[in-house]
Amino acid sequence: MATGDEPLHFRVLGTFEVTRGARRCTPTAQKQRALLALLALHANEFVPTSRIVDQLWARAAPRSAVAALHGYVTAVRRVLTPGFSSGRASHPVLSTRPSGYVLHLEPHQLDLTRFRQLARHGQAAVAAGDCARAREIFTSALALWRGSPLADLRETGLFDHDISRLEKEYLALLRDRFDVVLCRGDGHLAVCDLEELCGTHPLWERFHEQLMLALCQAERRADALAAYARAYRALSSHAGIEPGPRLRALHQAVLNGDDPFVTGHRHDRALSASRMEPTAFP
The missing domain is CATH 1.25.40.10 (Tetratricopeptide repeat domain)
Incomplete structure (x- = not known):
């Protein structure tokens, strides 16, 4: 990992969990947890912003949904990598793509x-x-x-x-x-x-x-x-x-x-x- 820390591990086959070694890294806020779970289900795949918005708000998204999503992504990155600054070029796991995101995981991490x-x-x-x-x-x-x-x-x-x-x-x-x-x-x-x-x-x-x-x-x-x-x-x-x-x-x-x-x-x-x-x- 770019942080020099232990790798993250994601578990969806049961209660959704994210851990780094013995430390729990699962977001507590429901929308943030749902966002990360969605990306984990499609690990290493590009997930368009439109699809995320449709799923997180069940196709009844408010006008502020995209702005809210950007905020959730920032918060999730900080939970996954404490001390992460949005001023960096990219996050080591959750990267931004034009109109979407990719969660990068090795096979053993999910x-x-x-x-x-x-x-x-x-x-x-x-x-x-x-x-x-x-x-x-x-x-x-x-x-x-x-x-x-x-x-x-x-x-x-x-x-x-x-x-x-x-x-x-x-x-x-x-x-x-x-x-x-x-x-x-x-x-x-x-x-x-x-x-x-x-x-x-x-x-x-x-x-x-x-x-x-x-x-x-x-x-x-x-x-x-x-x-x-x-x-x-x-x-x-x-x-x-x-x-x-x-x-x-x-x-x-x-x-x-x-x-x-x-x-x-x-x-x-x-x-x-x-x-x-x-x-x-x-």
């Missing part, structure tokens, strides 16, 4: 960047057939989450879209991790977690499918059939749809007493299913 890097590495391990390594990487990625993203800013309503997107990324990685758990034949370890996810996110068909597979691995076929019945009711009541072809095919296989993990199919299932999206979102 938990979201690290999460996405680990997700890609885990998916590469799955593609290489190394389910054990993928499981380890996915677990490390999920450990970066400290709760609901931007939890302290949720009530503002300013980040509804961002929070929804991040939560879907989290659920998608959970789905991928359960695929590699099943790939290794450890479905019995995932039953309780999958039951909870099916109740919380009833429209994610893949979780219902994974629960049925996990119950089969635990030699609980009757419970797997009961899980399908619950999935059918949940999908029809929440979205007015029936289970998709994959889930129906799995149900039929269990009814027939067939092995749902046919020879050579287990890893292919984990690999292909990890790329699938849920039938519908809540």
Whole structure:
């Protein structure tokens, strides 16, 4: 860092936090904190002033919004770098561009960047057939989450879209991790977690499918059939749809007493299913 101090670390996967070593550098004023959170979500990207104003004031910005934004930027810079003078050529982290700003962060400085890097590495391990390594990487990625993203800013309503997107990324990685758990034949370890996810996110068909597979691995076929019945009711009541072809095919296989993990199919299932999206979102 240009200041010669420890690097800043930004965390958006939970309560929004900025720290420098043991020192907290999160702005206390809500608009300043929201500004910095927005820039962190788009680290190393140019964010136009117009976009910032639209988001911070929910498209009902006063005439003084741009002037207020300039004041927020100055205040945020001083929080991030105590003693910083606006007379300097540029701030070491938060720089001004024509009609906008850029927050410059290395990958290790933002938990979201690290999460996405680990997700890609885990998916590469799955593609290489190394389910054990993928499981380890996915677990490390999920450990970066400290709760609901931007939890302290949720009530503002300013980040509804961002929070929804991040939560879907989290659920998608959970789905991928359960695929590699099943790939290794450890479905019995995932039953309780999958039951909870099916109740919380009833429209994610893949979780219902994974629960049925996990119950089969635990030699609980009757419970797997009961899980399908619950999935059918949940999908029809929440979205007015029936289970998709994959889930129906799995149900039929269990009814027939067939092995749902046919020879050579287990890893292919984990690999292909990890790329699938849920039938519908809540």
